[in-house]
Amino acid sequence: MDERETIERVARWLKASRITVVLTGAGISTESGIPDFRGPQGVWTRDPEAEKRATIQHFMASRDARVASWKYRRASTVDAALPNAGHFALAELERKGKLQALITQNIDSLHIKAGNSLARIVEIHGTVRDFVCMGCGERGPIDRVIARVEAGEEDPPCRTCGGILKSATIAFGQNLVAEDLERAQSAASSCEVFLAIGTSLTVTPVALLPRYALQAGAKFVILNAQPTPYDRAAAAVIRGPIGEVLPAIVDLV
Incomplete structure (x- = not known):
């Protein structure tokens, strides 16, 4: 079966589905200029130290790792990235009443920028929009911390308790938010169509959702x-x- 026939068949499944769940990974955002992690030109493929910095134990134990992390976050272009046709197609799928839950491993907020409603999104690996204190749990817009970094604080402490701040993303070795994982598992367990888009399906527990x-x-x-x-x-x-591919599918739904 050629690609066009497969696209038409998937569109028919979506059209008939009462409950559709989508899981997205880094692959949907590469066309927006955000590199993936494990691909041939992935962030961690090119810089193994970046993967090390993404582990919670290393981040918490090493001030140098935190300084490097905040320096990288300050220079990151993720905030300026714009949704691409794939993101807009999923927003259109929701407008057509054919997307009940959107589980994303991405932290870039591009689904929200494209028009998907936050109420339907499960940001299973967190978001770069916010910071969180690892001591008292205080949370807020990350721009407040970035401004402090730009003003010269290399590793800004929490102003409430003096604890370590990090972006509100889930690092390696850090537990997922239990409520988010439960929502994702519940959605996957009740759907009629499950689309996995741009994800390697190798990182657990998210990789277990297709089961x-x-x-x-x-x-x-x-x-x-x-x-x-x-x-x-x-x-x-x-x-x-x-x-x-994704716009071609959604156009037929």
Whole structure:
């Protein structure tokens, strides 16, 4: 079956589905200029030290790691990134009443910028929009901390308790927010169509979500440039560019 036939078949499944759940990973944001992590030109492929800095134990124990992290965050272009056609297609799918839950591993807020409602989004790995204190749990807009970094504070402490601040993202070794994980598992367990878009499906516990969908009898669709461990279990696998394939599917729904 060629790609066009597969696109039409997936669109029919979406049109008939009463509950559709989408899981997105870094691959949907690469067309917005945000590099993925494990691809051939991924952030961690090119800089293994960046992956080390992304572990919570290293971040908490090493002031140098925190200084480097805040320096990287200050220079990051993620805030200026704009949604691409793939993001807008998912917003359109929601407007058509065919997207009940959007679980994203991405921290870039591009789904929100594209028009998906926050109430339907589960930001399973957190967000760069906010900071959080690892001591007292205080949370707020990360711009407040970035301003302090720009003013010369290399590792700004919490102004409430003096604790360590970090972006409100989930680092390696850090537990997911239990409520977010429960929402994601519940959505996957009750859906009729489950789309995994731009994700390697290798990072647990998110990588276990397709199992919940498959156990529920859902049609499982993968849109990803690289092979995943779930390809053989999927009802359809599409390798084409997400920014082209996804709009083509949604246009037919």
